[in-house]
Amino acid sequence: MDISVDNDHNLLLPSIEMPAETNEVAHEALLGAEMPVEETKKIATMATLGSTPFSEDGEEVAHHAIVATEIVPDPVDPPIPDPVLQNAVVLFDPRLPDCRQLLESAKKRGLFVTAVLPKPPKKGLVKSKEFYPAAEDLLDIGVHQVYEPPIGQIFDICECANNLQTIESQQNLRFLGVIPLREAAVDYTDILGAMLGLTVHNDLGLCSGRRDKGLMKQAVANAGLRTAKYARLAAPDGSDVPYAIKNLDLEFPVVIKTPRGMSTMDVYICDTMDEAVKRSAQIVNSIAPDGKKASYSLMEEFLKGDEFAVNLIASPSLPRGVRVTDVWRYNKVVMHGTRVNKWQTMVDPEDKMYHLIVRYAEGVTRAVGIKHGLAHVELMTTFDEKTEKYVDPVMIEVGARLAGGRK
Template identity: 25%
Template sequence: MTAPGVLLLDASGPESVALARAAAVRGHAVHAAATPAGSTFCSAEFIGLLAGRVLTDFARPSRAVQEITAYARRHGVGAVLTVNEYLTELAALVCAELALPGNDRRLAHAARDKAAMHRALTAAGVRVPYTRLARDDGELREALGDARVGLPCVIKPACGAGSAGVSVVSGPADAIAAAGRARAAGGMGGGGDQHLLVQAYAAGAEYSIESITQDGAITHLAVTEKRVTSGSHRVETGHSLPAHLPPEIEKAVYREADAAIRAVGIRHGPSHTEVMVGPDGQCTVIEIAARLAAGHIGFLIQHALGIDVFPALLDVALGRRATLYPTAHGHATVRFITSPYAGRLASVTGLPRVGPGVPFVRWRAAIGGLVHAPRANAHRLGSFGVTGPDPVEAEERADALLRRVRIRIDPAGEGGSDQDSPASTSDIAS
């Protein structure tokens, strides 16, 4: 009997390659849906794994659903997945049309649009920051004047991702520039939606909960501890897992994550729930996404806990029982390399090499290319992972390896420097 085909919405990034590889190893024909422009960004390995692809316009969801489902029926597709946050609602619609395991099509919008998300989470009783929607400058002024928002506050696009356009605003004078950045980010990635969210600032330590839901049953794989830049742009510079929280706090974190997952209709597939744990131990849900966590977290889970999430996601999408139990009890962490200055990348030295305890090293910046001080996750230049049985030793080794990385930036008029600089260490807030 021929194995059903697997269709991936979007075809870029290491997670897509890992899913395609896992499907091919199991004998599934791998297909991709992509935009004509986006299809050029597929890696050579991904292209080599493809049995076929359908080109469509993701910005026109009704038409995209028709074209993707027609292609899926012609090619015997039995599973549809995506690791692209912008396409999680489309994935739910396609799965519903094909009668495949997927998320609730009526609620999937709430896992993408952050205004709808806030309404759904609030209605479900999830603890979230107080939030105002600002559709124009007048509503922005009203939100900033709302004592329940207060200062500092957070301004972000309603339909953004990857920390793009997110600013921590300390006063009204900063709000106009922050709103401009948020509108630009929302317009680029969110289908043209330039509405803003103005949120009360939630202080504390930042974590995410990585979970997989199957037939409505939720399994939490790990809690990830985040390293985040300080200042007005809070960009993730490192992830570490599993984070070990006090039992009562872990229980509260999982309780809020469970409620958030159900509130946005996640029934079959991964979720990534971002939370803040305050000094008082209370857990506040910041956002939830109906996708596998980015930033190599899926790979960290595999290296630290022995859970291969990529075959597991295939099983969930195919309606098969997934194996989600840890077979190892180690520690894994990733460091992201960023530039402290805007300019052109002249050189990089000191990158770690793959070897024992360093399972991957990835670099995506081109010598001579423009680089930026970190204002979004897309500004990362590269990354490397470190694993080990002892969390303290693994973290110390990762920090030591990061200190050895030196990048040289030619100035580009934004406070640039032509001197060698340690990559990102001055930007990390532990």
């Protein structure tokens, strides 16, 4: 029987003269049952077409239906999509005031927040949980999880990295960065970031130069920038102070400070030789504010002029690598043998009066290897009335962190 259609295709139908003994057989192969050879001859499946039905000529099978959706030479498992990762950030050694602000920013960006407490406070010995919070205090304000060293064990950066990487794998997290929230944390954060496999960390070769004030001055001097005269003093009795003052041709007052301090802690302005010897011996024989033994004290020339603080942000995406965000002029007075800031005034960093200050602070930031994140540069300068500009800036210190009195 012939059937004509409007197009060029012909429709093949089974012959009406098909033998009556041919019975319809259920397609058991679709259910996974093993098919005997004789059954495959009766059932219109791909089994009757051979192993290569489309590449080689075979018997005519015009009335056999093809029961298949796809033919592949080597069957494979269906692809399993990668899990969706949750972006996360690590806050290292936070305080509650800082955490509250950063948690608001993290919430806007949908970030998972993990805090690291290297030295959990002992119950009953901490006066203010605002500045020395426990893990439960951080969880109460919205931190998602907190890592602290096991009970009875001191903090170890390698073990911390191992735990964070395990958390990252098990919870499908993707850490984007590690943020230091104290001066004592700036070197740990870069090391931890590198161990987590991040690329957004500062130069590890200059890691100590961002904490040790002596190495900091050395790095800035190596970059060709002006630094104050200084000397490292290691004598336990302070007997090397007179020689250092003579060798550097310094005049009193001089500054004696701990090399890894913060803010004005263990910073002394000494007007006499006896006081300088006493303070140097005191620092060498004591524990520094960060809880570590100071192997030497640092003596510096006393800088005169106006003190400024320059805050910057560093990123490889910026044209100059760093950008100044704000500049502050300090108003300090000498109290109890040190300089204490009573108030500060914001000035315009775009004003030509502060041009040299801005450029010098950018150079200091690059000199100590700050390539990602924030920087806080404190410097001394003098005002030139002829040019009406601040000239001859010289670094006091630089912090690779948020600005503020973060101990």
